[in-house]
Amino acid sequence: MISFSSKDKFDSRNLTMLCDFYELTMANGYFKNGMKDTIAVFDLFFRRIPDGGGFALFCGLEQIIQYLENLKFSDEDISYLKKRKLFDPQFLDYLRTFRFECDVWSMTEGTPIFPGEPIVRVRGPIIQAQFIETMLLVTINHQSLIATKTNRIVRAAKGRSVFEFGSRRAQGYDAANYGARAAYIAGAASSANTWSDVHFGIPASGTMAHSWVQSFDTELDSFIAYAKTYPNDCTLLVDTYNTLKTGVPNAIKVAHEVLEPMGHRLQGVRLDSGDVAYLSKKVRKMLDDAGLDDCKIVISNSLDEFLIRSILSQGAQVNAFGVGENLITARSEAVFGGVYKLVATYDLDGNVIPKIKISDNFEKITTPSFKEVWRLFEKDDHHPLADVITLEHEVIPDDGPYEIFDPLDTTKRKVVTHYIAKKMLVPIYEKGTLVYQSPNLHQIRKECHKNVSELWEEMLRLDNPHQYYVDLSQELWDLKTNMLKELRTK
């Protein structure tokens, strides 16, 4: 009954072996040590927002579903494992007939997420819940990284379109393809990557490279040929030789002498080098003076959110930005540090046994047990107030009064009222059965836009944004503190 919203399927590739080898040695170890059916709970969370931003954006759930729907060990995989001479034959038989049986909960795509809170939660046989670690992490880390970065760039562009131009500098093919997906969700208007249009329906756009202009005898010839080929949608690249002396004058000539007689307007010009802030103003004036005030100016050339902000603050006349390598690699901070940690197991009677990983660094200590994440939204304007992590059985009632406190400074406390409390993790799998239908990509994009627009303006700043709190319930905080005390006094 449930069908995918995207045509891109994982079944054409077998990525089962994209796992850390230790997931297999541990799995075999659990199997041989009678722990095959031990139920474990893992939390996927991250510790720091890239670029010092006010929030990150969650992305990649749909690909995780595709991975899990197609998860199987092929004969080739099994025969590889056999050759390693480390694995029990009965364990290999188990893999041969592997069936995914875990429960999975997740945030939905396009949701603002914050450090320390579970964004995906997996519960099931420890072998299985452990095995999927690498694929869950690489998927979420990559797409959330690019979505988070893209949204910064989109915010800097202040309503102007951002075109994703980065495929050629992406870190591999998937980085180009799924990076385009994440960028689109986070607000990019289009991608240069045609694959992303074929497979995801992301509008693919692009007109000409410098090589087009160079391959003709003159720049004017190249513009005329392009205009005649694409009179409906003609954007000309004007910086191959000299933007102001030849590029724009030739573009204007073509607008008047080729396009207008055919009943068309020049759609745009693109500047890809030089002092684009300065040039854009000159170009705007030249176009306006020629009666081409509807002709758009597109700028590209190693842009990022800071350059865009700087260019706009200089009064540049730009309608759209093409952003490449700095977006598609999140160059300024190219790692999204999601981790996947064991937080509980269950005993044979079904009781939760909370687990903790300690560290000398308080922020690296994991938060134990099976937990829920709640977001409290202001009742009137739906601004999120704070996130609260609770134990499973706790309920945060709407409207409160509910006391929240900073887990790093428990004397900082605040009573909140007049809010709606929403559980953020939604069921995706129940005992291995998919129970969630991904919205289509355009819906996800819309939802993401809505979510971001509900955030406090102070959280949207590129530098030193307002810090949003992720608090623990008193009961969870007590559990964590007591476990730490016990371990430290052992």
Place this chain on the structure above:
Amino acid sequence: MISFSSKDKFDSRNLTMLCDFYELTMANGYFKNGMKDTIAVFDLFFRRIPDGGGFALFCGLEQIIQYLENLKFSDEDISYLKKRKLFDPQFLDYLRTFRFECDVWSMTEGTPIFPGEPIVRVRGPIIQAQFIETMLLVTINHQSLIATKTNRIVRAAKGRSVFEFGSRRAQGYDAANYGARAAYIAGAASSANTWSDVHFGIPASGTMAHSWVQSFDTELDSFIAYAKTYPNDCTLLVDTYNTLKTGVPNAIKVAHEVLEPMGHRLQGVRLDSGDVAYLSKKVRKMLDDAGLDDCKIVISNSLDEFLIRSILSQGAQVNAFGVGENLITARSEAVFGGVYKLVATYDLDGNVIPKIKISDNFEKITTPSFKEVWRLFEKDDHHPLADVITLEHEVIPDDGPYEIFDPLDTTKRKVVTHYIAKKMLVPIYEKGTLVYQSPNLHQIRKECHKNVSELWEEMLRLDNPHQYYVDLSQELWDLKTNMLKELRTK
């Protein structure tokens, strides 16, 4: 006759549409403007070595070959293009029966490469040579980036093993898989990514995560279970609770009481947190005092070349490093800036028409025409002296005397003698037919090691390395200068 050295084939995925949309609009434009058969030459080159290093490493050729061998437009691709209502029906017919007909030359994988020199050269019908731009760039940019970064890390480790641990933080699945490949070529000893072993034969390694230790009642229980399961190859993660107070003492206990009675030795311990420089010295002493001087110490935890250098300079006792996110994303500089530029077309009589792209920034001006890259090696010890780019017909004779000069300061001149001159670009395709057989991955890795070891030691420094010169022949320099003069006086 020619077979691939790797089992990984592109034919399970259709990546034809991983192209910038402008490659298609230009292709259709060339087609409609009677330029379908115009022969063009494109150079792929890069402008700057990441991290201010002394050289980069070329990687990715094998995947380019796999891409080109499988390049075809599927019915789905064609019907997508049809829907866009931009393309001529005859052009779509041409794509339907597309057959790759270009000549391709390339450096071989594992070769040190330098800014400004062609590392791949493509000649053929302009539609085709232009169309493959994005896939060539994304492949070379990604793998060369990771190889270059990895080799820095390997050099910092000074002969100790570097294990690639980064899959979970890679920018997508291909970044994990092909990143592991590039890392192995550049000197990583193994990868945690099992896929890279199944498909490329890269030794996959890994033992346990903290979750293994946490999932047992006690750390000691978890070590005993692991040792009994893998007595042959037992490396224990000792930092889950307290490295010096419990982790190492428990590991020693297991070595003596579980492994030795079975006739095995404890292979290693891994430290993944804390002050690893300090801890490693303490751990070494504890192991030695327990008669475990053959037990190896593996360190991981956000390492890169600079941290490794610092750790070793503090006298850390480390046998191997596990390096993750900073390697697999080349985090310190996550973009390899390869570009693909038109440098010539041919007229109907087969004469080369050199093409140039000018810019206000001298270093961004392209070097025109069909060119060769020569590397001059010292005759005795095979150190490379300099690279020289010449026009096609020029020959650099062995031994010289040959005058080289700095193209940015033509008064800096030097006469070289007693060298072997080697043409660096080798034929890969002749009119669309593959004429090159990739060495297998282990040979490439060996070749890479040899190439790097022949470089001057001063080029291997991590900071401020000696700058290696890429010069132009006098004739090529004159051509470029004259073309610039002519364009600038127009």
